[in-house]
Amino acid sequence: MTRSVEPGAGVEPATAVSPAHGLSRRGLLGLAGASVAGIGLGVAGDRVALAVAATPESASASAVYPFYGEHQAGIVTPAQDRLHFAAFDVSAGTTRAELIELLQDWTVAAAAMSAGQDIGEYGAVSGPYDAPPEDTGEAQGLPTAGLTITFGFGPTLFETVDGVDRFGIASGRPADLTPLPHFPGDDLDAGRSDGDLCIQACSNDPQVAVHAIRNLSRIAFGRAALRWSQLGFGRTSSTSTAQATPRNLFGFKDGTANIKAEEPDVVTEQVWVPATDGPPWLAGGSYLVARRIRMTIETWDRTILREQEAVFGRTKGAGAPLSGGTEFSEPDFTLAGREDEPLIGAAAHVRLAHPAQNDGTKLLRRGYNFVDGNDDLGRLEAGLFFISFQRSPAQFTSVQLNLAKHDALNEYIRHVGSALFAVPAGARTGSYIGAALFA
Amino acid sequence: MPRAFRSASLLGVAIVGASVLSGCVANDPAATHAALTVESTETSCAVSANEAPAGNIRFTVTNSGEQVTEFYLLADDGLRIVGEVENIGPGLSRDLVVQLDAGSYFTACKPGMTGDGVDRAEFTATKTDATATVDVDVAAQIDTANINYASYVSDQIDQLVTGTDAFAAAYVAGDDDTARSLYAATRMHWERVETIAESFGDLDPKLDLREADLEEGQDWTGWHAIEKNLWPAEAEAGFQAYSAEKRSTLADQLIGDTATLDDNVQGLTFTLSQQTNGAIGLLDEVATGKVTGEEEAWSHTDLWDFQGNVDGAKVLYDGVRSILQETDADLATSLDAEFAALQKLLDAQRIGDGFTLYTDLTPAEIRALADQVNALGEPLNHLTAALVL
Numbered sequence: 001m002t003r004s005v006e007p008g009a010g011v012e013p014a015t016a017v018s019p020a021h022g023l024s025r026r027g028l029l030g031l032a033g034a035s036v037a038g039i040g041l042g043v044a045g046d047r048v049a050l051a052v053a054a055t056p057e058s059a060s061a062s063a064v065y066p067f068y069g070e071h072q073a074g075i076v077t078p079a080q081d082r083l084h085f086a087a088f089d090v091s092a093g094t095t096r097a098e099l100i101e102l103l104q105d106w107t108v109a110a111a112a113m114s115a116g117q118d119i120g121e122y123g124a125v126s127g128p129y130d131a132p133p134e135d136t137g138e139a140q141g142l143p144t145a146g147l148t149i150t151f152g153f154g155p156t157l158f159e160t161v162d163g164v165d166r167f168g169i170a171s172g173r174p175a176d177l178t179p180l181p182h183f184p185g186d187d188l189d190a191g192r193s194d195g196d197l198c199i200q201a202c203s204n205d206p207q208v209a210v211h212a213i214r215n216l217s218r219i220a221f222g223r224a225a226l227r228w229s230q231l232g233f234g235r236t237s238s239t240s241t242a243q244a245t246p247r248n249l250f251g252f253k254d255g256t257a258n259i260k261a262e263e264p265d266v267v268t269e270q271v272w273v274p275a276t277d278g279p280p281w282l283a284g285g286s287y288l289v290a291r292r293i294r295m296t297i298e299t300w301d302r303t304i305l306r307e308q309e310a311v312f313g314r315t316k317g318a319g320a321p322l323s324g325g326t327e328f329s330e331p332d333f334t335l336a337g338r339e340d341e342p343l344i345g346a347a348a349h350v351r352l353a354h355p356a357q358n359d360g361t362k363l364l365r366r367g368y369n370f371v372d373g374n375d376d377l378g379r380l381e382a383g384l385f386f387i388s389f390q391r392s393p394a395q396f397t398s399v400q401l402n403l404a405k406h407d408a409l410n411e412y413i414r415h416v417g418s419a420l421f422a423v424p425a426g427a428r429t430g431s432y433i434g435a436a437l438f439a
Numbered sequence: 440m441p442r443a444f445r446s447a448s449l450l451g452v453a454i455v456g457a458s459v460l461s462g463c464v465a466n467d468p469a470a471t472h473a474a475l476t477v478e479s480t481e482t483s484c485a486v487s488a489n490e491a492p493a494g495n496i497r498f499t500v501t502n503s504g505e506q507v508t509e510f511y512l513l514a515d516d517g518l519r520i521v522g523e524v525e526n527i528g529p530g531l532s533r534d535l536v537v538q539l540d541a542g543s544y545f546t547a548c549k550p551g552m553t554g555d556g557v558d559r560a561e562f563t564a565t566k567t568d569a570t571a572t573v574d575v576d577v578a579a580q581i582d583t584a585n586i587n588y589a590s591y592v593s594d595q596i597d598q599l600v601t602g603t604d605a606f607a608a609a610y611v612a613g614d615d616d617t618a619r620s621l622y623a624a625t626r627m628h629w630e631r632v633e634t635i636a637e638s639f640g641d642l643d644p645k646l647d648l649r650e651a652d653l654e655e656g657q658d659w660t661g662w663h664a665i666e667k668n669l670w671p672a673e674a675e676a677g678f679q680a681y682s683a684e685k686r687s688t689l690a691d692q693l694i695g696d697t698a699t700l701d702d703n704v705q706g707l708t709f710t711l712s713q714q715t716n717g718a719i720g721l722l723d724e725v726a727t728g729k730v731t732g733e734e735e736a737w738s739h740t741d742l743w744d745f746q747g748n749v750d751g752a753k754v755l756y757d758g759v760r761s762i763l764q765e766t767d768a769d770l771a772t773s774l775d776a777e778f779a780a781l782q783k784l785l786d787a788q789r790i791g792d793g794f795t796l797y798t799d800l801t802p803a804e805i806r807a808l809a810d811q812v813n814a815l816g817e818p819l820n821h822l823t824a825a826l827v828l
Contacts, residue, residue, distance in 0.1 A: 038475060038476075038486070038487030038488030038489075039473050039474065039475055039487065039488045039491050040473075040474040040475075040487075091810055091814065092807070093780065121471070121472055121495070122472070122497065122534070122536060125534075126497060126499070126534045126536075127534070127536060128534075128536045128824045129524070129533070129534070129535075130712070130823045130824040131820075131821055131823070131824030131825075132820045132821070218817065221810075221813040221814050221816070221817045222777060222810075222811075222813065222814025222815075222817065222818075223814075225806075225810040225813070
């Protein structure tokens with residue numbers, strides 16, 4: 001039995017012809033004479049105009065971050081509240097030219113959505129009546145809500161695990177872009193790991209973020225397909241000093257010592273790949289590490305407060321290091337209490353993750369809390385979707401190795417997904433994401 | 440029922456080729472069609488401008504009157520309909536998107552949907568450098584496609600009738616091996632024209648209802664009721680093999696309902712939009728029921744149905760392909776490639792005259808089929824708008 005759809009039902013055989021399909025091919029029909037009175041330039045579904053007209057509920061709703069620029073948005077951008085992250089595999093048989101066209105189409109669509117517009121020539125509701133709408137439409141009436149869309153290239157885009165150079169770009173593969181090593185305690189699910197391409201969509205409105213991934217997935221059909229995706233409902237890091245420090249699902253403030261946009265020297269030193277690091281196409285880019293970290297929160301919740309604070313090395317309320325002070329006080333790892341035991345224990349998370357314990361290495365963390373329903377044992381499928389941006393994957397590897405071996409937190413967490421992507425620099429207006437790689 | 444297609448409105452319509460657009464990135468991602476507004480009242484049809492550059496033009500028609508209205512764009516003879524929007528309720532707006540060749544046209548509204556319309560006015564599409572036009576007389580091609588498709592449907596139903604008779608005979612005789620061997624191959628004829636068969640009200644549920652779709656207390660008849668009896672291995676505990684009497688009743692009804700279907704399709708004619716939407720509908724069937732393995736819960740012969748739906752969609756597409764090549768060559772190229780890629784995946788699962796059972800497919804093979812259904816579905820769903828003018 002199948003859905004009963006009468007052939008031709010509801011279709012009136014006389015409305016319109018199709019627009020050109022292929023977003024990157026739009027916009028080339030000149031409009032000489034468009035100044036004639038009464039003719040507007042058709043811009044479908046411009047939500048910015050709507051948002052400006054309406055009284056903005058808050059700055060977070062009306063925020064607009066430009067897509068084009070020196071670096072991709074969504075890295076030092078003040079961390080938005082919501083995430084939809086997606087990893088894609090390029091479809092078998094896709095050619096280099098088709099991959100480039102996909103990146104072009106994605107770029108055009110991402111720029112439109114970042115600017116608060118529907119995608120396509122006619123958007124969600126203004127197109128030919130007998131054609132499927134170009135834009136899926138669920139973001140109509142919503143503000144941009146600070147949407148950023150960030151693209152990354154996985155190791156397998158350059159070379160498959162069997163060593164096949166599908167797109168003639170193996171020579172452009174960064175030496176550092178190799179799968180992350182196995183860390184002690186890793187329990188990785190291949191279905192939640194890796195991928196040829198990734199898209200991080202962040203917004204202060206969950207539906208705006210989902211709309212972005214949904215439409216970009218649709219654009220990719222036939223060229224790339226979703227491998228895995230992850231929703232995040234609450235940011236766990238601040239990337240600006242203007243933001244309050246949020247809490248992870250353990251109830252602790254997270255990301256207090258994160259790299260902030262207001263520290264340009266640190267960002268330059270720790271986040272962006274300089275031209276001297278190579279390869280040339282990645283200059284101004286970064287590396288994105290994603291880790292799906294499952295928390296056994298039921299066990300955690302019945303752990304005594306003393307243990308919880310000892311595990312983190314911070315107070316649960318204010319987030320101050322156990323060595324004293326306030327949230328933003330530098331931890332004193334030597335300060336000892338009774339029996340000469342350091343107040344911040346040897347296995348405390350804040351100690352092991354601190355730059356002082358990692359040769360000064362810092363990561364720009366941009367993670368999100370997630371709860372994906374529950375498992376078969378009635379436990380919340382909850383955790384932290386960790387995202388970090390860094391100049392080199394080695395920064396993450398060294399910190400994570402330290403954590404995986406010693407962190408007291410390991411009793412309550414399990415890394416179940418892992419991926420590494422090279423994040424190209426921002427696209428110039430008129431170009432596309434990753435253009436330098438294909439030049 | 441959909442109205443008859445007015446082929447006259449297609450005669451000589453200039454169709455703008457999309458192939459002038461080539462694959463480079465637009466500097467300005469904003470939309471570039473000309474956008475005009477039309478306000479329709481009881482007595483007026485106010486268009487915001489009386490000319491626009493040839494190419495993509497969007498008229499946003501707002502009904503400010505109190506009756507249902509229509510908006511027409513007519514050729515320079517004032518008779519031939521180039522584009523129209525109908526059934527615009529009071530207070531509503533609807534868009535008409537057209538690609539216009541340079542030339543003279545008329546605009547008019549028809550509040551109340553009767554008479555000659557009100558406020559007829561001249562409208563000019565001015566020449567631009569960017570548009571290239573191809574004049575196509577497609578009416579004859581459409582007529583041919585319609586006739587060919589009607590005969591395809593008739594032929595498939597004939598084969599379905601013959602196959603059903605043999606299947607039912609074996610089933611009633613208790614020759615389950617023969618019945619099982621005929622089951623999937625016979626159903627392929629049904630699947631090839633499934634969207635047509637579905638258009639006849641309650642015939643579809645009588646013939647093709649799955650157990651999961653039953654309402655409480657509803658009689659279960661048709662192919663899948665027999666399927667469960669023939670492949671009882673995965674049935675629930677306590678499932679009783681049917682009695683000879685029940686077998687006979689089910690077989691008789693299957694034959695009878697199929698004969699009714701055969702009667703219904705005789706002399707059937709098809710419009711262009713029925714054909715294009717039929718192709719779209721068949722692939723939707725694949726995407727929702729076949730690629731998930733839900734259709735053949737007991738026999739797991741989903742790939743036979745899959746191939747049948749794809750066969751039917753391909754026949755429909757092939758019927759209109761020559762027209763599409765004139766109106767949107769890029770779309771034709773894309774559909775050619777995606778149909779071929781899907782067929783290649785299906786061919787890889789052929790075993791003798793049949794296919795791999797759904798339950799023997801690896802997750803990776805199912806995923807590849809699903810991905811390719813998506814890859815074909817996106818361009819295929821533009822077929823109606825690309826052809827039905």
